[in-house]
Amino acid sequence: MSSHTPRRIRTVMHPLRSRRLTVLRVESLTARMRRVVLGGEALEAGFPFPAFASTDHVKLVLPDELTGELRVPDVVDDRIERPVTPPILRDYTVRRLDPAAGELWIDLVLHPHGPAGRWAERVAPGDEVGVLGPRGSHLYPDDYARYLFVADETAQPALARFLDDLDGRPATVIGLSTTPDEFLDAARPGVTLRTLLLPVDGDRGAALTAALASEDLDDEDTFIWMAGEARSLIPARRLLRERGIARERWEVDGYWKSGVAAHDHHADLED
Secondary structure (H helix, E strand, O other): OOOOOOOOOEEEEOOOOEEEEEEEEEEEOOOOEEEEEEEOHHHOOOOOOOOOOOOOEEEEEEOOOOOOOOOOOEEEOOEEEOOOOOOEEEEEEEEEEEOOOOEEEEEEEOOOOHHHHHHHHHOOOOOEEEEEOOOEEEEOOOOOOEEEEEEEHHHHHHHHHHHHHHOOOOEEEEEEEOOOOOOHHHOOOOEEEEEEEOOOOOOOHHHHHHHHHOOOOOOOOEEEEEEEEHHHHHHHHHHHHHOOOOHHHEEEEEEEEOOEOOOOOOOOOOO
16 A cells, blocks of 8 residues: 555664674575574573564674684773774674574675685684674665665575565565576566676676666655665766655665775765
């Protein structure tokens, strides 16, 4: 049904927790995606995992590459106490929490650049890792008739959580990838999946925007979520604004930026 009442994203904050967890197993999902399953007593005290909070993320605290030492910061008065030697911190989406099994899933894209990518390639069961957060949850509206998702490989964990929560309700996924087999997890009942192959290098924005423009964007009962390489999303966001799509009906998140290490995805996209 169509509604003129704004259905906005709500933010809920959680007490900040620091956890030291153990790698239970590692699974290869695709040639470029690996799942790291974590567990440990620190999960037993409760871990925030609300429905339709698909973009919830934590900071992984990684071991020092040279010494292997893991320095997990303490949390005092809801603030991180950083040690003298700063640890390696990287943001990752929480793919799934299984309280019964005591498991926390983190899906990572493999890449050779930077300490996080190298850690993902060599991590093994029995290794320890620190987990900070999640600090808060963005609760997305759950009552739209249709959902349109545009996501690249890095946004697959959040996309999969969205689809889990929709549980077969109508959704269209435009999967942005440089290889054809990256979005197998999105092929499920109720989902129309289109894979858009993009160049490894060069401008992705034009192809992305053309694919978005071919969809029905004007339906007031469609929610649009896009996430991926920051610069390539700028023309797509501009299209939504030019078409006059109500602001509460879409969200655009630049998960990474080409050529920029440890990009802050909280940063506003440039116009």
